[in-house]
Structure formats: C-alpha cells, structure tokens
Amino acid sequence: MTGSSIKAEKGNTPLHQLTFKEAIDYSKKEGNKTLFDALISRAESLNPRLNAFLRFNKSDSPPHPSPVTGPLAGVPISIKDNICIRGLETTCASKILAGHVPPYDATVIEKLKTAGATLFSQCNMDEFAFGSSNESSAFGPVKNPWDIERVPGGSSGGSAAAVAADMTYAALGSDTGGSIRQPAAFCGIVGLKPTYGRISRYGLIAFGSSFDQIGPLTKTVEDCAILMNILAGHDSRDSTSAPNPVPDYTKALTQQIKGLKIGLPKEYFVEGMDKEVEKSVRDAAEIFKKLGAEIKPVSLPHTEYSVAVYYIVAVAEASSNLGRFDGVEFGFRVPAKDLKEMYFETRSQGFGAEAKRRILLGTFVLSAGYYEAYYLKGQKVRTLIREDFTQAFKEVDLILSPTAPTPPFKIGEKSSDPLAMYLSDIFTIPVNLAGIPAMSLPCGFTKSGLPIGMQLMAKPFDEETIFRAGHAFEQETGYYKQKPKL
Amino acid sequence: MNYEPVIGLEVHVQLLTQSKLFCGCSTKFGEEPNKNTCPVCLGWPGSLPVLNEEALKLALKVGLALNCEISGRLKFDRKNYFYPDLPKAYQISQYDNPVNGKGWLEIEYKPNKAVILSPDAEASKMENPEAQGDSQKVQDDKKMITKKIGITRAHLEEDAGKLLHEGIAAASLVDYNRAGTPLLEIVSEPDLRSPEEAYAYLTSLKAILQYLEVSDCNMEEGSLRCDANVSIRKAGESKFGTKAEIKNMNSFKAVQKAIQYEIKRQTDLLESHERVIQETRLWNETKGQTFTMRSKEEAHDYRYFPEPDLVPFSISKETVEGIRKDLPELPVQRVDRFIKNYSLSDYDALVLVQDKQLANYFETAVAEKANPKLASNWIQSELLALVNSNKHTVETLPKFFPATYLAELLGLIENQTISGKIAKDVVAISYESGKSPGTVVKEKSLEQVTDTKLLESAADKIIAAHPKSVADFKAGKRQALGFLVGQLMKETQGKANPKLANEILVRKLS
Structure with a gap:
C-alpha cells in the first residue's frame, strides 16, 4: 500500500484517502505539499496499472508546506482531458490533437484557479468523449480500480477511476449522454451532471453542444456540493449558460428529506435488466422511504426512443464540431500533395474508429434529403422526452433509477458491438435530452464486489434537492467508505 | 428569337462594427496578418461564439430600410464545409429564419443608361457623356424608369479568412483577420431584367447602405461583394431558364459586364440548340469572359442545422420600432425633397442623392446661396469631370473646391462678373490652386467687360x-x-x- 510510505497522516487515514472536504481542511492547517506528495506517490504506483491519468504532476503552482488559503486551499484536483488549460497539452485522448496546447483557460479552470485549487493531473477519457467504456482512448484504455479486467465506464473513465483509486481528491468530467454518471456508477463514486446551462461550457472541447455539461466526480456528495459552489454560474462567454442565481449547495446537505416525493419510472425497470442492479435500486427506494420520503410510480413514456434520438442529434452536432480538426490549424497533420488529400489523410489517420463512426453518422443525418427524416424528427422526439419529465415532475420532486443497466462489464466485452455499447447509456441519455440535472451515487455492490450506482434526477436548476436526498442516503448507507483493493 | 434575361443578385456587405460578429476582435482592415484574432474567431477547440448586438442593430436598420418583414426571432445556423480559410469548418449563418425576410427596393434609371456615379471615372465617361459637356446643355430628356425589385432576405453571417498564395512556393498562408467579421447577405428576387437594371439595383442599394452608415461599401477592400444569378428564357415565357451563378466581379461595372457576357453566352447556346448547364462561373476581368468553376454535381451539401451554441432569442417590437424611429433620411426621401425644394429634375436629384457626399456637397453650396439648378449642373458636369480627370473622389472634392467656392462662382456668373465660359477656366484654376474663384478672377483680371x-x-x-x-x-x-x-x-x-x-x-x- 503506497499510503504507508506517506509520513504525515490524519488520524489513521492515509492522506490520499481524504475526501476533498477533508483535504481542504487539512491544507488550511498543514499546507498542500504533503497532499500533493501523497497523490504523486499514489499516482506513480497506480497509474501504470489503471492508466487513469494522461499527464500528472505538472502543477501550475508549487505546493506549499505551510497553510494555504482560498476556498479550495490548494487541494490537488484532476481535469478531464477535454477541458482547456492554458499552456498544458489538451488532447481529448485523440491522436489528432496530440501536442495541442490551448492558449487560454476554460471558464471552469479559471474558476478553480481563482478558488485556489491546484491543477494536478489530466484524465484519460474516451476519444472526444465518444464512448461508455474508455476503450476508445488513443492512449489506451482505463482499468476499473475494483477489477482491472473491467471497464471504468466512460467517457470520463479516467476521472472516475482516479477518484475511486484515491489518486486524486476530486475530478472534473463532462457528460453528454451519461459520461460523468455511468463511470461514477461503475467506479463507486459520486458524479453530477448539472442542469444544461448551469456551468459554462467555454473551454470544454465540444462533442454535442446542446448536451454537453461539465460536472464534478467526487468521493462524497458533500465534495460535489463544494465544487458546484465554485463551478456554477453564468458566463458571458457562453451564450447557453443560464443567468439563474447560484445557491450555496452545501446548505442543502443538512436538510431533512421527510415528505420528499421520489418517483420510480416504470420504463426504467424493464425485463432483462441486471437483477442485482434492480434489487439494489429498489432497496435504495426502501431506504428513502425509511428516511421519510414518499415513493411513487411515475411514467416517462418516450424513454424507449432516447438512445435513437441521442445518436442522431448528438452525432450531428459532433460531426460539425469535429470539422475543425482538419490539419490546418491544430494538432496533427499528414503532409500531402494537395489540400483534399491532406484533409483525407489527416482525418483518416488522426481519428479513431468510434470518432469516425460518429462523424459519418452525423454527416449522414444532416445530409440533404435526410435532414427532415432524421435530425428534425429527432429534435421533435427530444421535445416529447423533455415533456415526459415536465409531466413527471408535476407529481414528484426527484426521480430515482439505476444509473446503468449493468455493473461494470469486461474490457473488450462490448467494444466490437457499438449498439450494445450505446445501450449502456440507456438510463442516462434521457437526462441530457431533457437538459435536467442528475447525480449518480453508490447504492450497493454486487456479490462479486462490483459497485452499483443509482441515479437521482431533478427539475432544471434543482440540484439542491438532489444534494439533499443524495447526502441523506449517503450518510445512512455509508457506501462511500468502501474502497477498492488495489 | 427574342430572349429575356432573368437576374438575381446576392450582395454581401461588411457591417461597420468595431468588433467581430461573435468575439471582441477588431474589424480594422489592413492590419498585419492574424493580428485581429482570438480563440473564438480562430475556432480554437472549446471556444464559443457570443453575438455582437451592434451587428444585429445594423442588420435591422438595413431590413427596415429595405422594407423587409422582420422575423422578430434571431436564430443562427451552421453551414458546414471544409476550406482552410474557415477555421471551424462551418460558418455561422442564418438558414431558414433570416433576421430580415421579404422586402423591396425601388430602382430608378434611364433605359440603356443607368445612372453612373463617380468616382468610377471610366464608367462615367462611357455611360454619361453629357457630364463632360457644356454645363449649360440641357440634360437628355429620356424618361426615367422606376421599378420595384423584391428582396428575398437579408441575413447575418460571419466572414471567412483569406488565403495568400503569392510569393510562397508550394504552400499557402492563411490570414484570419477577416474571419468572423459581420456580413449581411442581401439576396434579391430574380426581378432584374437587364445588366442596366442590375447596375441600378447595386447603385441604389449602395446608396441606402451609405445613408444608413452600416457599411463603407468598398468593393476593393471587399466590404461589398456581389454574385449574380443569370438565366435567360424566351420572351413571354413564365418558367425560368437554367441559371448560372457568376462570381468574382470586383466593381459594379464588372457586374454589369459579366451579366452582359453571360446573357450573350447563354443566348448563343440556346440559338445553337445547346443546353445551359447549372453551374458556378467565375468572371475573368482581363479576358472579359466567364469560366466554369464548379458544376451542380460538385456543389457542396452544406448540412445546415441550428447553431447549438447560440440560443435563439426574440427581438422585441420596441427594439425594432426604436431602430425605425432613428433611421436617417433615406435616398428616396432625399430625392423627393430635392425635387420639391430645389426644383431639380428626377434625374438630377437621383444623380446627386445616390452619392451621399455629393448630395451633401450640393446642399452645402445651396445653403451658401447657390442657385440649386445651376449648382446641380455645375456639380454634375465641371466638378465631377475635374474629380475624375484628377483621379480624385467625391470624398476629397470639398478639399480641392469647397462648396462655398461653388456658391461664390455661381454668384459671379449671376451678377455678370464673369461669363459661363470664363467660369469654366476659373473652376479649373481654382481647383488646381486652391484659391477661391473671386481671387482667381481678380488676380487674372477675368471680369467680364460690360463697359x-x-x-x-x-x-x-x-x-x-x-x-x-x-x-x-x-x-x-x-x-x-x-x-x-x-x-x-x-x-x-x-x-x-x-x-x-x-x-x-x-x-x-x-
């Protein structure tokens, strides 16, 4: 155990095992140098096995051995490799962006720096966030800390695995169709996809612009709330960011959940889903009941179309967003005899298989003669799905579902079957289509010891209710205390 | 066989904003390459566009002046295609919901002789010979034709960068200074029926844009660009013929010539029982011909879809009405006023008004007690001739021969100090030397002998x-x-x- 090599410890807990909150408190007294060293040593020993980080120990500011101020007190944090950091290589885990160094900070990076966080590492991910298993990274797959033969989920698989393996105190991910929540579930941690517009997208390298949201991946619900206080808010550089005032999310943590109405959507508990996952989520509903919440059945009738709609609209946007990677301005270029061949070779060699699949699909659905049948129709169904949630939230405050239909699957198990892979996001995608907030948090383990996650969905801009219920559940069950054996 | 040309024009004008359409970079022309750029207009991964509201305001001004239906909703779309001057591989434009919808514009011209304005000196000589003649000569009295030309739409979009090929072996360079500059694309209905009408349309559109102060309309710097859609059909037919889109004209005169050429080319094809092919053609100014650029089959599929980075929003009625209230006097209104207040002919009023600076010059002279009719004649003949022969512009006319000089000169003629004939010499000397007409007359003892x-x-x-x-x-x-x-x-x-x-x-x- 690498933790034993670290001298400074807080009680009996090795430093790398601290929560983000505990690390902040520690750093305010002792400085962040020991925290930093603990993580470096942890990453050096584990990263070769897990491949969660693409780059680490490239701190923008030297760690301090003396008390650190600021809301985040210099605590190290990890960033998914699709969020731009000024002066640091940012690649989206793609060959086509290898060597790409952004000349500016994403808004969330600015905010973290201002709050005093130390940017400690950049996390592996599915190439351009295209995937649910982290197998599509151009720099090798990430392994699940609970079972290194299994995937950590994706696309924020590096962020989730790093948090679960105590290689970092918290991480940022991005979620277009479940890319924060599904890996959080697979790795047994907390992951929040905020309301669309809650966090600025400026500096997030786009996949599906009308879906993408940055969010935290953390060890606890409280850590998540602390980060949301820093990250949320309007940004004049992102026209899709919302002007709604930002509450103090940590205040929601102390509130009772008595009388809270929680809906169980019948469409999310279907024949053929993993029995252990289903049982674990139904047990969670019972725990909420015990805590005073009211459990009600709800219906989201258009759920079955979600995956299809998502793979039309999101890939359409992606095909356009990725056009700029053409060898002219950024990253990788294959020299060729003329412009057309340069485009062709650069993109053929620069993009991986899944990226190509989605670019082709997106190009197809936007093509003349197909636009109405696919893209336009898809947008109409998207409206129906959004409407489903509006109706359901007239009756309940939260909707509870599994985060993913199965526990983490084996590396290679679905990589040759894109459709099976796409279906692993079946419960997370509707949330992005509707733009509502949702959190995944641990709700148990399989008999073989793999984590299971549940998803709490709320009305737009009602992250507070999620925090309230999530925190109460977490305190009641204490699942977050369980650690993978590494 | 008699054929009728059917012409529609697409005009791109650069809007006169301080900063670009979706970022804060300067729109200044002629800067060192790639100086006016930032992550947004360079399309750097992760950057996002934010609308410049000043550009929207200017676009609405044009829409109102062109009698357009204002959609009241601002929505942008992405036009996707690959080219090195397009940093994001898509252009943010407007597809199915232009900010300005259907409208119209009135053109006025004399058949076979559209009003040609300075400083196009050569054109002026060719098209407006009497302008070189005696100031006292009565203007040709052919009837003016007035025609309403439909506007299909006028939408906002961002400009691309510029490729530079000169002086580099086996490579090209890109300058993104222009990338992201706001453009208004003004599309006419296929209502124009001759090269002269096309010319008149451009002249009147340019005048409106200059009166609105939304663009400097400089074709050489590319702040105004024009493509023409040209087809021909048998006279009397209602169905349109197959059109060709003509690009690469760099003056109004070139537009007129290219259309003339294209009409002849298409007529020759039909006369020899061949078909016109739908294609894009480039005008070659030196050769005076158009050449195939790409056929319909090679045309791009732009895969338009709504721009997800810019949320559509409503433009309030108050905003639109506020802009309408602040519209300046437009050329049509000024022409009417010139006819009414100064008893000018339709033609004279139009020639003066279509160049805002010329009209201002005229009004300054009149304010200095110049006889309006005489002032108009002298401006259109002697003064424009001097401007043209010196290769000057109307803009600098007041520097060489202020409007007060014109008033003074006309006063000398009216009180018989000098004859009209001598006055011409006086103007030339005055323009050259900067001395006032009175001084010139005195120094050269040019007073008329009435003793x-x-x-x-x-x-x-x-x-x-x-x-x-x-x-x-x-x-x-x-x-x-x-x-x-x-x-x-x-x-x-x-x-x-x-x-x-x-x-x-x-x-x-x-």
Whole structure:
C-alpha cells in the first residue's frame, strides 16, 4: 500500500484517502505539499496499472508546506482531458490533437484557479468523449480500480477511476449522454451532471453542444456540493449558460428529506435488466422511504426512443464540431500533395474508429434529403422526452433509477458491438435530452464486489434537492467508505 | 428569337462594427496578418461564439430600410464545409429564419443608361457623356424608369479568412483577420431584367447602405461583394431558364459586364440548340469572359442545422420600432425633397442623392446661396469631370473646391462678373490652386467687360478690320455676325459680355 510510505497522516487515514472536504481542511492547517506528495506517490504506483491519468504532476503552482488559503486551499484536483488549460497539452485522448496546447483557460479552470485549487493531473477519457467504456482512448484504455479486467465506464473513465483509486481528491468530467454518471456508477463514486446551462461550457472541447455539461466526480456528495459552489454560474462567454442565481449547495446537505416525493419510472425497470442492479435500486427506494420520503410510480413514456434520438442529434452536432480538426490549424497533420488529400489523410489517420463512426453518422443525418427524416424528427422526439419529465415532475420532486443497466462489464466485452455499447447509456441519455440535472451515487455492490450506482434526477436548476436526498442516503448507507483493493 | 434575361443578385456587405460578429476582435482592415484574432474567431477547440448586438442593430436598420418583414426571432445556423480559410469548418449563418425576410427596393434609371456615379471615372465617361459637356446643355430628356425589385432576405453571417498564395512556393498562408467579421447577405428576387437594371439595383442599394452608415461599401477592400444569378428564357415565357451563378466581379461595372457576357453566352447556346448547364462561373476581368468553376454535381451539401451554441432569442417590437424611429433620411426621401425644394429634375436629384457626399456637397453650396439648378449642373458636369480627370473622389472634392467656392462662382456668373465660359477656366484654376474663384478672377483680371464705351471702340476696330464680313452681313448672311462677335471676344480675351457684344455689333452694322 503506497499510503504507508506517506509520513504525515490524519488520524489513521492515509492522506490520499481524504475526501476533498477533508483535504481542504487539512491544507488550511498543514499546507498542500504533503497532499500533493501523497497523490504523486499514489499516482506513480497506480497509474501504470489503471492508466487513469494522461499527464500528472505538472502543477501550475508549487505546493506549499505551510497553510494555504482560498476556498479550495490548494487541494490537488484532476481535469478531464477535454477541458482547456492554458499552456498544458489538451488532447481529448485523440491522436489528432496530440501536442495541442490551448492558449487560454476554460471558464471552469479559471474558476478553480481563482478558488485556489491546484491543477494536478489530466484524465484519460474516451476519444472526444465518444464512448461508455474508455476503450476508445488513443492512449489506451482505463482499468476499473475494483477489477482491472473491467471497464471504468466512460467517457470520463479516467476521472472516475482516479477518484475511486484515491489518486486524486476530486475530478472534473463532462457528460453528454451519461459520461460523468455511468463511470461514477461503475467506479463507486459520486458524479453530477448539472442542469444544461448551469456551468459554462467555454473551454470544454465540444462533442454535442446542446448536451454537453461539465460536472464534478467526487468521493462524497458533500465534495460535489463544494465544487458546484465554485463551478456554477453564468458566463458571458457562453451564450447557453443560464443567468439563474447560484445557491450555496452545501446548505442543502443538512436538510431533512421527510415528505420528499421520489418517483420510480416504470420504463426504467424493464425485463432483462441486471437483477442485482434492480434489487439494489429498489432497496435504495426502501431506504428513502425509511428516511421519510414518499415513493411513487411515475411514467416517462418516450424513454424507449432516447438512445435513437441521442445518436442522431448528438452525432450531428459532433460531426460539425469535429470539422475543425482538419490539419490546418491544430494538432496533427499528414503532409500531402494537395489540400483534399491532406484533409483525407489527416482525418483518416488522426481519428479513431468510434470518432469516425460518429462523424459519418452525423454527416449522414444532416445530409440533404435526410435532414427532415432524421435530425428534425429527432429534435421533435427530444421535445416529447423533455415533456415526459415536465409531466413527471408535476407529481414528484426527484426521480430515482439505476444509473446503468449493468455493473461494470469486461474490457473488450462490448467494444466490437457499438449498439450494445450505446445501450449502456440507456438510463442516462434521457437526462441530457431533457437538459435536467442528475447525480449518480453508490447504492450497493454486487456479490462479486462490483459497485452499483443509482441515479437521482431533478427539475432544471434543482440540484439542491438532489444534494439533499443524495447526502441523506449517503450518510445512512455509508457506501462511500468502501474502497477498492488495489 | 427574342430572349429575356432573368437576374438575381446576392450582395454581401461588411457591417461597420468595431468588433467581430461573435468575439471582441477588431474589424480594422489592413492590419498585419492574424493580428485581429482570438480563440473564438480562430475556432480554437472549446471556444464559443457570443453575438455582437451592434451587428444585429445594423442588420435591422438595413431590413427596415429595405422594407423587409422582420422575423422578430434571431436564430443562427451552421453551414458546414471544409476550406482552410474557415477555421471551424462551418460558418455561422442564418438558414431558414433570416433576421430580415421579404422586402423591396425601388430602382430608378434611364433605359440603356443607368445612372453612373463617380468616382468610377471610366464608367462615367462611357455611360454619361453629357457630364463632360457644356454645363449649360440641357440634360437628355429620356424618361426615367422606376421599378420595384423584391428582396428575398437579408441575413447575418460571419466572414471567412483569406488565403495568400503569392510569393510562397508550394504552400499557402492563411490570414484570419477577416474571419468572423459581420456580413449581411442581401439576396434579391430574380426581378432584374437587364445588366442596366442590375447596375441600378447595386447603385441604389449602395446608396441606402451609405445613408444608413452600416457599411463603407468598398468593393476593393471587399466590404461589398456581389454574385449574380443569370438565366435567360424566351420572351413571354413564365418558367425560368437554367441559371448560372457568376462570381468574382470586383466593381459594379464588372457586374454589369459579366451579366452582359453571360446573357450573350447563354443566348448563343440556346440559338445553337445547346443546353445551359447549372453551374458556378467565375468572371475573368482581363479576358472579359466567364469560366466554369464548379458544376451542380460538385456543389457542396452544406448540412445546415441550428447553431447549438447560440440560443435563439426574440427581438422585441420596441427594439425594432426604436431602430425605425432613428433611421436617417433615406435616398428616396432625399430625392423627393430635392425635387420639391430645389426644383431639380428626377434625374438630377437621383444623380446627386445616390452619392451621399455629393448630395451633401450640393446642399452645402445651396445653403451658401447657390442657385440649386445651376449648382446641380455645375456639380454634375465641371466638378465631377475635374474629380475624375484628377483621379480624385467625391470624398476629397470639398478639399480641392469647397462648396462655398461653388456658391461664390455661381454668384459671379449671376451678377455678370464673369461669363459661363470664363467660369469654366476659373473652376479649373481654382481647383488646381486652391484659391477661391473671386481671387482667381481678380488676380487674372477675368471680369467680364460690360463697359459699353470700351466695347464700342473695340467693335469699331473689328468692323474696320473686316470689311468683307461686314459686307456679307449687310447682304443678309447672318452667320457673318457670329464671326464678328467671335473677333470681338478675341479682342477682349474672351471677357466681353457676349450679349452686350452682340447688341453693339448689330446696332453699329444696321
């Protein structure tokens, strides 16, 4: 155990095992140098096995051995490799962006720096966030800390695995169709996809612009709330960011959940889903009941179309967003005899298989003669799905579902079957289509010891209710205390 | 066989904003390459566009001036295609919901002679010969034709960068200074029926844009660009023929010439029983011909879809009405006012008004008590001729010959200090030297001779010197008088009052 090599410890807990909150408190007294060293040593020993980080120990500011101020007190944090950091290589885990160094900070990076966080590492991910298993990274797959033969989920698989393996105190991910929540579930941690517009997208390298949201991946619900206080808010550089005032999310943590109405959507508990996952989520509903919440059945009738709609609209946007990677301005270029061949070779060699699949699909659905049948129709169904949630939230405050239909699957198990892979996001995608907030948090383990996650969905801009219920559940069950054996 | 051309124009104008359409970079022309750029207009991964509201305001101004339906909703779309001057591989434009919808614009012209404005000197000579002639000559009295041309739409979009090929072996460079500059694309209905109408349309559109102060309309700097869709059909047919889109014209005159060429090319094809192919053609100014650029099959599929980075929003009625209230006097209104207040002809009013600076010059002169009719004539003939022959522009005219000079000059003619003929010399000298007409007249002693005694003695001298002409006149040859008057003018270095000289000679000979 690498933790034993670290001298400074807080009680009996090795430093790398601290929560983000505990690390902040520690750093305010002792400085962040020991925290930093603990993580470096942890990453050096584990990263070769897990491949969660693409780059680490490239701190923008030297760690301090003396008390650190600021809301985040210099605590190290990890960033998914699709969020731009000024002066640091940012690649989206793609060959086509290898060597790409952004000349500016994403808004969330600015905010973290201002709050005093130390940017400690950049996390592996599915190439351009295209995937649910982290197998599509151009720099090798990430392994699940609970079972290194299994995937950590994706696309924020590096962020989730790093948090679960105590290689970092918290991480940022991005979620277009479940890319924060599904890996959080697979790795047994907390992951929040905020309301669309809650966090600025400026500096997030786009996949599906009308879906993408940055969010935290953390060890606890409280850590998540602390980060949301820093990250949320309007940004004049992102026209899709919302002007709604930002509450103090940590205040929601102390509130009772008595009388809270929680809906169980019948469409999310279907024949053929993993029995252990289903049982674990139904047990969670019972725990909420015990805590005073009211459990009600709800219906989201258009759920079955979600995956299809998502793979039309999101890939359409992606095909356009990725056009700029053409060898002219950024990253990788294959020299060729003329412009057309340069485009062709650069993109053929620069993009991986899944990226190509989605670019082709997106190009197809936007093509003349197909636009109405696919893209336009898809947008109409998207409206129906959004409407489903509006109706359901007239009756309940939260909707509870599994985060993913199965526990983490084996590396290679679905990589040759894109459709099976796409279906692993079946419960997370509707949330992005509707733009509502949702959190995944641990709700148990399989008999073989793999984590299971549940998803709490709320009305737009009602992250507070999620925090309230999530925190109460977490305190009641204490699942977050369980650690993978590494 | 008689054919009728059907022409529609697509005009791109660069809007005069300080900063680009979706970022804060400067729109200044002529800067060092790639100086006016930032992550947004360079399309750096992760960057996002934010609308420049000033550009929207300018677009609405144009929409209102062109009588467009204002959609009240602002929505952008992505137009996807690959080209190195397009950093994001898509252009943010407007597809199915342009900010300005259907409208119209009135053009006015004389058939076979659209009003040509300075500073297009060559064009002026070709198209407007009387402008070089005598200021006193009556304008040609062909009827003006007025026609309403439909506007299909006028939408906002961002410009691309520029590729530079010169001086680099086997490579090209890209300058993104222009990338992201706001453009308004103004599309006309296929309502134009001749190259002259196309010319008149451009002239009147340019005038409107200049009056609105939304664009400097400089074709050389690319702040105004025009593509033409041209087809022909048998006279009387209602169905359109197959069109060709013509690009690469860099002056209004070139647009007119390219359309002329294209009409002839298409007519020749049909006459020899061949088909016109739908394609994009490039105008070659040197050769005076159009050449195939790409066929319909090679046309891009732009895969338009709504721009997800810019949320559509409503433009309030108050905003639109506020802009409408602040619209300046437009060319049509000014033409009406010139006709009414200054008793100018339709044609004269139009020529002056279509160039805002020229009209301002005219009004300044009139405010200085210049006779409006005379001022209009002198501006259109002598002054524009001087501007053109010196390769100057109307913009610099007040520097060389201020409007106060014109008023002063016309005053000298009216109070008979100088004759109209001498006045022409005075203008030329004044324009050259910067001295006021009064000073020039004084220094060169150009005052008209109205001293009867002096003229009578000169007349006696002429009569004595030309007995044959005198005899001819007395025998009834009226033209002999002209000769004698000419001699008298010569004797007085052209300064004799012509009317007085005439009278004195007639009196003495009868």
